[in-house]
Amino acid sequence: MAHRFPALTAEQKKELSDIAKRIVANGKGILAADESVGTMGNRLQRIKVENTEENRRQFREILFTVDNSINQSIGGVILFHETLYQKDSQGKLFRNILKEKGIVVGIKLDQGGAPLAGTNKETSIQGLDGLSERCAQYKKEGVDFGKWRAVLRIADQCPSSLAIQENANALARYASICQQNGLVPIVEPEVIPDGDHDLEHCQYVTEKVLAAVYKALNDHHVYLEGTLLKPNMVTAGHACTKKYTPEQVAMATVTALHRTVPAAVPGICFLSGGMSEEDATLNLNAINLCPLPKPWKLSFSYGRALQASALDAWNGKAANKKATQEAFMKRAVANSQAAKGQYVHTGSSGAASTQSLFTACYTY
Amino acid sequence: MPHSYPALSAEQKKELSDIALRIVAPGKGILAADESVGSMAKRLSQIGVENTEENRRLYRQVLFSADDRVKKCIGGVIFFHETLYQKDDNGVPFVRTIQDKGIVVGIKVDKGVVPLAGTDGETTTQGLDGLSERCAQYKKDGADFAKWRCVLKISERTPSALAILENANVLARYASICQQNGIVPIVEPEILPDGDHDLKRCQYVTEKVLAAVYKALSDHHVYLEGTLLKPNMVTPGHACPIKYTPEEIAMATVTALRRTVPPAVPGVTFLSGGQSEEEASLNLNAINRCPLPRPWALTFSYGRALQASALNAWRGQRDNAGAATEEFIKRAEVNGLAAQGQYEGTGEDGGAAAQSLYIANHAY
Numbered sequence: 225m226a227h228r229f230p231a232l233t234a235e236q237k238k239e240l241s242d243i244a245k246r247i248v249a250n251g252k253g254i255l256a257a258d259e260s261v262g263t264m265g266n267r268l269q270r271i272k273v274e275n276t277e278e279n280r281r282q283f284r285e286i287l288f289t290v291d292n293s294i295n296q297s298i299g300g301v302i303l304f305h306e307t308l309y310q311k312d313s314q315g316k317l318f319r320n321i322l323k324e325k326g327i328v329v330g331i332k333l334d335q336g337g338a339p340l341a342g343t344n345k346e347t348s349i350q351g352l353d354g355l356s357e358r359c360a361q362y363k364k365e366g367v368d369f370g371k372w373r374a375v376l377r378i379a380d381q382c383p384s385s386l387a388i389q390e391n392a393n394a395l396a397r398y399a400s401i402c403q404q405n406g407l408v409p410i411v412e413p414e415v416i417p418d419g420d421h422d423l424e425h426c427q428y429v430t431e432k433v434l435a436a437v438y439k440a441l442n443d444h445h446v447y448l449e450g451t452l453l454k455p456n457m458v459t460a461g462h463a464c465t466k467k468y469t470p471e472q473v474a475m476a477t478v479t480a481l482h483r484t485v486p487a488a489v490p491g492i493c494f495l496s497g498g499m500s501e502e503d504a505t506l507n508l509n510a511i512n513l514c515p516l517p518k519p520w521k522l523s524f525s526y527g528r529a530l531q532a533s534a535l536d537a538w539n540g541k542a543a544n545k546k547a548t549q550e551a552f553m554k555r556a557v558a559n560s561q562a563a564k565g566q567y568v569h570t571g572s573s574g575a576a577s578t579q580s581l582f583t584a585c586y587t588y
Numbered sequence: 589m590p591h592s593y594p595a596l597s598a599e600q601k602k603e604l605s606d607i608a609l610r611i612v613a614p615g616k617g618i619l620a621a622d623e624s625v626g627s628m629a630k631r632l633s634q635i636g637v638e639n640t641e642e643n644r645r646l647y648r649q650v651l652f653s654a655d656d657r658v659k660k661c662i663g664g665v666i667f668f669h670e671t672l673y674q675k676d677d678n679g680v681p682f683v684r685t686i687q688d689k690g691i692v693v694g695i696k697v698d699k700g701v702v703p704l705a706g707t708d709g710e711t712t713t714q715g716l717d718g719l720s721e722r723c724a725q726y727k728k729d730g731a732d733f734a735k736w737r738c739v740l741k742i743s744e745r746t747p748s749a750l751a752i753l754e755n756a757n758v759l760a761r762y763a764s765i766c767q768q769n770g771i772v773p774i775v776e777p778e779i780l781p782d783g784d785h786d787l788k789r790c791q792y793v794t795e796k797v798l799a800a801v802y803k804a805l806s807d808h809h810v811y812l813e814g815t816l817l818k819p820n821m822v823t824p825g826h827a828c829p830i831k832y833t834p835e836e837i838a839m840a841t842v843t844a845l846r847r848t849v850p851p852a853v854p855g856v857t858f859l860s861g862g863q864s865e866e867e868a869s870l871n872l873n874a875i876n877r878c879p880l881p882r883p884w885a886l887t888f889s890y891g892r893a894l895q896a897s898a899l900n901a902w903r904g905q906r907d908n909a910g911a912a913t914e915e916f917i918k919r920a921e922v923n924g925l926a927a928q929g930q931y932e933g934t935g936e937d938g939g940a941a942a943q944s945l946y947i948a949n950h951a952y
Contacts (some may be wrong), residue, residue: 229790251665435806438799438803439803442795442847479852483850483852484806485850486850487851488847519883566865
């Protein structure tokens with residue numbers, strides 16, 4: 225420990241820090257459009273659309289070709305590998321369309337879960353092999369940030385110390401490798417909402433997990449100013465009978481963060497984890513109105529909570545493009561307002577907005 | 589890990605948090621008057637005074653008889669065990685005098701350093717045995733906070749992983765025990781300024797040490813909102829040939845803290861570590877003017893840097909007591925301003941103020 229060997233030059237640090245700040249500037253957040261092929265299958269099945277590459281391309285095209293004003297609400301988009309190479313119907317690469325709108329392009333880098341033997345069905349995440357080379361290639365292709373989702377669950381004997389340790393370590397390795405290749409790592413240690421535990425228990429677990437994550441990032445010499453955090457909000461388990469208000473969720477969430485996340489981290493972009501579109505927005509708004517000190521930007525990195533209405537409006541039909549784009553834009557704007565604590569609940573959301581998007585033991 | 593067993597009730601947490609906030613209220617800091625008998629020997633021998641209990645009492649009386657001017661700049665005083673039970677010339681216990689000024693009383697509870705075998709002269713700190721009972725008694729005797737000093741040093745192979753781990757762990761045990769007894773723990777992981785290392789090296793080491801400290805505090809279920817941190821400022825080693833400005837020291841210090849100290853910690857009270865009185869004030873001032881966002885109070889917990897001039901003015905003579913007290917009040921007020929970034933600096937300090945107070949390998 226006595227000697228230090230700087231992991232990054234001053235120029236590398238500045239580049240990473242600038243990218244991170246751009247993504248979360250002025251109430252902007254992230255569209256998580258990085259659903260894997262299998263996960264898109266789940267989505268499309270709900271609207272009875274076949275899971276073909278073309279259908280996946282069409283849906284993403286509708287989202288990405290929305291009016292340029294989207295760049296006031298969306299600072300970054302996370303893509304799945306396949307999507308990085310797809311084009312619109314005029315042959316223009318999606319990633320270039322996004323960059324021209326001033327949106328930072330990101331890529332999902334993890335390769336799914338692998339079981340941890342000797343645990344109660346806990347997992348670690350794969351994807352470190354050849355990661356540096358993959359990052360270097362993505363950077364050449366215009367990508368500026370990465371995302372890696374680790375999963376922890378609350379249950380009997382879970383999360384175990386092994387699961388916490390191992391996932392924190394893998395996240396830190398991934399983050400270190402990203403930064404070496406000029407990519408800002410989004411660090412996602414998701415404590416999933418499955419279970420009947422209450423809000424306090426989720427807060428306790430979230431604090432332990434985040435403490436381990438930041439210790440690991442420090443051990444691995446990760447430059448915090450060039451990272452973003454994508455945590456779960458602190459909520460009760462889905463099967464918990466007690467109901468909590470957005471203010472309670474906000475207080476538990478910000479308390480957990482302010483006990484564990486150093487001020488050097490520029491932004492925290494919450495995952496929506498199965499919350500309805502409206503709940504995800506209301507909770508984010510309450511978080512930004514929470515009276516505790518909040519030295520980081522508190523924004524969103526939503527998948528389902530930005531796309532549910534849009535998917536419903538699309539229904540697989542090109543003719544619904546305008547309605548789809550409107551539905552998407554509406555959620556994007558709402559969440560951007562919530563990221564500034566300025567969201568005013570209209571109560572006029574469609575059925576898809578309030579419908580819980582919970583899928584048990586969710587994997588992308 | 590899966591189940592939480594709350595270490596503290598809501599009332600206990602509130603009491604601790606209130607005490608901590610009172611100590612570091614805007615413009616206030618701490619007078620570290622907890623020099624052990626051995627440390628006082630060194631101080632008194634420098635002014636040719638015999639190290640008797642009476643002389644130590646007379647000297648502390650000089651400090652504690654300061655008038656109401658100190659109310660706005662001193663939030664807490666750390667006592668040594670002997671002093672907690674001493675009285676002034678009129679038979680009034682020092683504890684009462686301090687409390688009557690609305691200042692919080694603290695107590696040093698560690699029992700000094702002991703060697704770590706197999707290391708390059710590194711140490712841990714003892715004092716855990718019977719600590720809970722001692723804290724309970726101190727609480728009854730008027731103390732509301734405590735202090736425990738760990739020491740680390742920078743050299744070719746230090747601080748070692750063991751020294752960091754062991755000192756962080758012992759600090760966390762001490763903190764946990766204090767809180768169980770209604771006492772706010774000041775956590776002091778001092779990295780000595782001995783050596784010829786540069787500013788960057790000190791910053792690197794400080795970040796590693798603080799990350800370990802906060803991980804240990806999390807592991808030991810310590811309530812961060814009811815603690816204070818007493819770190820070294822990030823400075824070059826005393827034998828380093830490069831000179832740095834207060835602004836450079838401030839930037840390195842605040843950067844290190846932003847990367848490691850969760851926003852939940854209400855205050856950071858720097859040790860002066862051998863800096864001259866004026867240096868300690870100028871650096872604290874620069875820290876409070878640093879352009880990086882700072883979510884905790886940044887103030888002082890100074891021993892030598894508050895007392896050097898007073899000690900020199902006193903020289904063991906009762907007749908000098910008034911003048912000596914004035915010197916103390918002067919430094920207290922200056923540091924109160926520095927804690928708000930409002931100190932303009934004099935440039936005309938007395939001999940003692942600018943004289944470096946560095947003593948090699950300082951142990952209190």
